[in-house]
Structures are given as C-alpha cells and as structure tokens.
Amino acid sequence: MRKSLEGDESENVSSSHKSSKPPTARKRSEPRQERNGDNSDVGSGSLLDEDNAVNRREIRSKYRDLINSVQQNRDHMLNPSNNMLTEVLEEANNLFKDVRQTREAALDAQLIVVATDLGKEKASQLFSEGAAFDPSAFAENLLSFMGLNRLEGGEHEPQNGGDGYLPSDAWDRLARRAETCFRTAPTFHYMLGSFHAEPPPPKQRIERQVRAPNKEAKRNMPTQLKKMEESHQEATEKEVERILGYLKSYHQDDPTTPISYYEFVVDPNSFSRTVENMFHMSFLIRDGLAGMYLDEDKLPCIAPVEEGMDGEGSSQKQCVISITIDTWKELIEAFDISEAMIRPLSES
C-alpha cells in the first residue's frame, strides 16, 4: 500500500491498488508555489553568503546521491512491489524547496530525466496484463519442436548444462517452419551451377602416384636390415678366424720362438685396429683356441692351442687388458714394430 502524501500533493497523485503509478508532471509545480508564497521554513535567501554556499553544496551533493541511487538501483526500483521511485521524487521535491540558483536547478532537471526514464519503464511493465509472455516456457517449447531428445542414462553427453540431446538438424527444422513468416526475396544464383575448370582430377592422380613408391620403399627396408645384422655377426667371427689363421701360420713358421702378444696385436698404423685385434684375440683365448703365457722376461706370449688337448693343462684365468694411445705408442717404440703382423682387411 502507498503511504498517503501530505497536503495538496495527494490530489494529483492518486493511489492505485496494485503498483506505484508513474508520477505525473503536475507534482513538480507544488514546491514552486510554496516557494513564492510562504518563505517561513526556508531562510537561506536572507542569510550570510557563506551559509548560502554551504547549503548549496549540500543540496547539490544530495541531488547527486539521488541520481546515483536511481542509476545503481535501477533493477530494484523497477520492481512494482516497492515505491522507491516515488520516495526519491518526494525527497527531490523537498530539496527543491531550497533551490535558488540555476546550478542546483540543473541537477534537479537531470534527476527528473533519469527518474522519468525509469518511470516510463515501470509504466510499460503495467501493460503486460492479459496474457504475459514467458520466455522460459517459450524456450522449452521450442526445444521440443526442434526435436530435443530428453533421454536419460547419458547415451549422449549433455550439452551446455541442459538435459537431453539436440539433434544436428534442430535449427534447420526451426528455420524451415520459420520461413513461412518471412517474405524474403529468394537469393539469386545460377540454376545450373557455375562452370569449374580442371583442378579436381590431377589431384587424385598425384595422390595415387605418391602412394605406390611408399609401399615399395617400406618393403625394401626390412630385407636390407636383415642383411646388415647378419654381416655384423659374421664379420666378427670371420675376423677371429682370420686372426687364428695368422697365429697358426706364424707358429708353424717357427714353432720354437714364442710370439710376443704385443707384437702380434699392435698395428703401428692404426690404434683402433690394434684395439680390434686385442678384442678378437680375447675371443680366441676365451674359446681355448689360443693360449697366453709369460716368457722368461715376464712378457705375455701367445700360441695356438692344439685341438684335442683337454683343458687340464692350461690354467684358466681371467684378466683384463687395457690400452691407451700413449701406451700404444710406447709399445711401438719398445718393440720396434714397423708393420702389423695381422694385416688389416682393407689392405688385402
């Protein structure tokens, strides 16, 4: 219920039983009549200028507060359940009693503009009598029309937080029905389509040609690799056998003279080949095809082991041999090795 207004103002603003009616223009005239007549309440006109300025500042500040409150609380004021707008206008009416100068009056005018805008919006709310339109219900009905599948048990993931699955042609379905409301001019296009030149066929040809070599190339790969792996294993065995051959032939040449191990493996021209020779020698020794012993000078010597001899004679020991480039050079000097006893593969 609206609270009753004092004095003359109540005649101009009739109360409605439902909601606050938008204020009419006539309300504004009342304070002016009061001002011209009885000045007993307001004494600002006859006081000192300082008081005047302070008063005016106060008035302006209050006006600005009112304007802000209308703008900030717009949504709340729109609600027909309260009378906030009317209260704002009443307060403005009160303020206006003290207004003497243009500056404050301008602020008052600004407040009126803002308030009447709001009033207009409130008025438009009044006229949704009869059948109101509910956008939520509208949306629900539309979704059903568009074929929303309200399945439970999550066959499809829920979209946008809603339940059910909207089919991909949903909007097409709606558009088809909606078109009947439009008198759109059909868009112009050539009936038989436009003429496209060559491009599509060559693309296909290129693709086919490219595909064939790929498959063949792949097929080749595995066979090549196999060969490589075989050759690696074979190479070592072959090399070991070759070295055994050298060892045996040197031993046959002179069975009594021991073959110095270092003289045998060192290749004065290549450190890496020396290491390889040592590596291959170790296989021979491991397999019992060659033996190593120390001679009178405590230098290692090697000799081929004859087949048929059992392993009891030779003591089985393990040792690790290492060599560095410096050692290799020292060996070459010490033993005066000028050429390799094991001829490298590349030379033969």
Next chain:
Amino acid sequence: MSQRKRLSNTQGASQNKRRSDSLAEDDSEVPFTQPSSSQVQRGLARVSNAQVEQKAAEVVQYIMVKDQKKIPVRRADLVKHVIKDYRNIYPEIMKRVLQTFSQVFGLELVEIDTKAHVYILINKLEPHEALTTNQGSVNPKTGLLWVILSVIFMKRGAVKEGLIWNTLKKLRVDPGERHEVFGDVKKLVTDEFVRQRYLEYVRIPHTEPLECEFRWGQRAELEVSKPQILHFMGQLHEREPQSWSQQYRDAHPSLGAPGPSQPSRSQR
C-alpha cells in the same frame, strides 16, 4: 531543417542537398542529386529506348546479386557503378527497374531510408507452406532470427539485450562461446542482422553500465508477418493466438487496437 530546404530550393542550386548527400557517398565522386522531370525528358530524347532498357536490365542484375547478402543497396553505389553517364534519366531507369522486379520476378524494391536512399528487395508473394518444405537447402540463421524477432514482438516492440541472450542460452546458444552452427553468435546478431536491417541494436539512455535493447529493423517490418508469428507461437504453446490479446491487436492493426498509452479499462 525544413526552412533550410525551402531556402535552397529558391536559390536553385541545391547545395545543401549535395552536402547531405555527400555524407552517404564517396568524396571523390560528384554527389548524385535527383534530376528534375524536365531534365529527364531532355535526357530521354538523347538516348534510344534500347539503351534505356539495357541500363535498366543492368540495374536489375546488380541489385539481384547485391541482395544475396541481404545488405541494403545504396543509391550512390548504383549510380557510381551501373548508371554512370545515364544519371540524368535515373528516375526513368528506376521506374522500369521497379516494373521488371514486380512483373518478372514478383519482387518489390523498397526504399527503406529516404534520406540515405537505400533499397532492399522483398518478396511480393506470401510464402506457401507446401512450397517451402520442398526447397533444397534452408538457412539455419532464419531460425535464430525468428526467435529473436518473436521475443521482441511478444514483448511489444523493445527488449533489453539481456533477455535475448538469456533466451538464446536456454536454446544452447551462448553468445560468449563459439556455436557449431552459427559461429560467433554475438557478431551475427548485433552486426550482421543489424546491417541487413532485420534488427536494431540501440543504446538505452541513462543506463549505467551501458545497456542496449533490440527492436525490429526496417527490413523486418516489411518482410515479417506478425500474424504468422503469432500463429506459430500459438502452435508451440498450444494456445489460441487470440489469447495474447495485445499482441494479437498489434498483429492485426485493422482491428483498431488502442495504443499502449491508453489503458484499456473497458475490456477487462
């Protein structure tokens, strides 16, 4: 405004009109002013009928192609690109153009903005339900546009943008996200539909922070049938269209509806 126009007419040289025209046209070109009927007569005398027909046909083609995007055609562009030297018989050409559209294609060329001189093409014939279902491809944007236009109509002419966005969100169309059918929804609604003159997107004055509202655009006013909207609305909600009394009156102006400024006490 009107006084200035009167003065310019008496002065003969339509300088003021040129100034207002030049706002819509290129600065490099001589702005186009509507030739007087005497000028047109003199111009017609100098050209053959076949030439005039040819020009009219070119204008028809130009407008038809331009209409594909549904963006209005500007008179300035028409004059610059098609009519060119025949601008002194412009009214005669346009008369034949209108005739061709109407009688050959069943379309109507309407000037929706008499100041900026901008034209759109609409269909003279009412859409027939049987015909539209047989058509090949349908444009889903029509559905989206229909939703927005209907909400505006049911809310009696103007709707805050917030309501539109909320309604669309309920339909799984979020202006903040990319939609798989519509793409950039906000751009489609506030830019494309507005440029096509289906919608108007205007600021609400004195709102802090800034808010805009949607209204029907000029093209919508001409193209869209309000009774049809109400008819479909009724089908959706399983109600009689008349149950929305005010909207029904809006849709049938011949029934002498009282405007929203007069509260209708007698009918309740």
